[in-house]
Amino acid sequence: MRLHRNLVFAVIDGLHEIFNEEEYADKIVQKLLKRDKRWGARDRSFIAETVYEIVRWKRLYAEIAEVKEPYSRENLWRIFAVWATLRGITLPDWKQIAPTPTRRIKGKFDELSKIRKYRESIPDWLDTLGETELKGKWEKEIAALNKQAPVVLRANTLVGDKKKVRSLLEDELIDTEFIKTYPDALQLTERANVFSTQAFKNGFFEVQDASSQLVAAFLDVKPGQRVVDTCAGAGGKSLHLAALMENKGQIISMDIYGNKLKELKRRARRAKAHNIETRVIESSKDIKKLIGKADRVLIDAPCSGLGVLRRNPDAKWKLQPEFLDTIRQTQKEILSSYSRMVKPGGKLVYATCSVLPSENEKQVKNFLQSEAGEHFSFVSDKKILSHESGFDGFYMALLTKKE
Structure with missing residues (x-):
């Protein structure tokens, strides 16, 4: 692979903002991709994938490069040189790249790969926490969470089934395959920008991980019911609920962030989901109005996000033990x-x-033992680990309210 100066400079600029200014990786990558209109798909792919790879393996690469935070631009170039060397890329003769001891880099990589916190590139406290909570499964789980996530789509059955979606994407030269036991899911065989397709613009599908697709179905909704999605965000699960309810009944999508609900409204129009009403939670009064009035309630609770580290590798550097508490x-x-x-x-x-x-x-368990939870009975739960499913880590529990 031949490195192009303008692309590598974009990567270094992005890493500076993510590591030193604590910006979110997805937002920085989006900004970088708009920097030069002349860049083609391959150029954009190089920038996005290189930034995410270096963010994912930050601790390992920085240890090999012998640099510490905050990273100067010289430090970032050294980290980049480690990334390139480990991928067998010949480094160009640029003044920013110091002479790189290739053999030493590979030797240090082999040495550090024997220690899990370096091999999986995670903070000490997170490695300890994972080992404590997941015991014998942490080793495999963190390894799975460091792999690149597949691109999974959910066919929007308000518009067409997954066979229709597959056919439409084939017409746009994008290949997909069905995923067994996931009724509406399709997985891309090769990464592609599905958002630019006519099928997406016409609302035939949403991008949604296979594990996430299980949540709405777990709620066991029926057409005509009143359903409340309490932490709706931009509405991926609200849209799925609308499809499962065949646009019949009422979905009240609530969140404390109004800007996310605006995005949900836009997505709902594209998805032809007409039974969604958005409400911003401004005080406890917004909850009181609905006490005892919903057939189904979904609480997709805010969390550490450890199950989706493959998509958000910078989260492991932003996450702190105090935040978990x-x-x-x-x-x-x-x-x-x-x-x-x-x-x-x-x-x-x-x-x-x-x-x-x-x-x-x-x-x-604690909820069911509390005063608020004494009116509920546990029905079942699903624990989805990434190393077992191949998809995001997720958890869901179904409870019923006693008559």
Whole structure:
């Protein structure tokens, strides 16, 4: 592979913003890709994939490069040189790239690869936490969470089934394959920009990981019901619920962030989902209005996001132990408050995109033993680990409210 100066400079600029200015990797990559209109698909792919790879393996590469945060531009070039060397890329004779000891880099890589926290490039505290909570499964799980995530689509059955979606994408030279036991899922055989396709613009599909697609179905919704999606965000699961309900009944999509709900409205129009009403949660009054009035309630709770590290590798550097303590308390409060919206005989699903039992099974167990949870019965739960499923790590628990 021949390195192009303008592309590599874009990568270095992006890494500076992500590592030193604590910007989010996805937003920085989006910004970088708009820098030069002359760049083709291969150029954009190089920038995005290189940035994400270096972010993912930051600790390992920095240790090999013998640099520490905050990283100067010289440090970032040294980290880049490690990345390139380990991929067998010949480094150009640029003044920014110091003479690179290729043999030493490979030797140090072999040495550090024997130690999990370096091999999997994670902070010490996270490695300890994972080992404590997942015990014998952490080794395989963190390795799986460091792999690039597949691109999975969900056919929007309000518009067409997965066979229709597959056919439309074939017409646009994008190949997909069905995923067994996931009724509406298609996986891309090669990465491609599906957002530019006519099929996407016409609402035939959403990009949604296979594990995430299980959550709405787990709620067991029926056409004509009143369903509340309490932490709806930009609405991936609300849109799935609308499809499962065949646009019949009412979905109230709530969130504390109004800008996310605006995005949901835009997506709902494209998806032809007409039974979604958005409501911003501004105070406890917004919850009180719905107490005992919902057939189904989905709590897709805020969490550590450890189950989706493959998509957000910078999260492991931003995440702090104190945040985990805070988010567990938030989960407890949300479960206690929002569960009141379920009517007698109705159902509740509590879900997270975390793999930690302390955010999942333990939260549900503590809720059922609390005053708010005494009106509920446990039905079943699903624990999805990335190394077992090949998709994102997720958890979901189904509860019913006693008559």
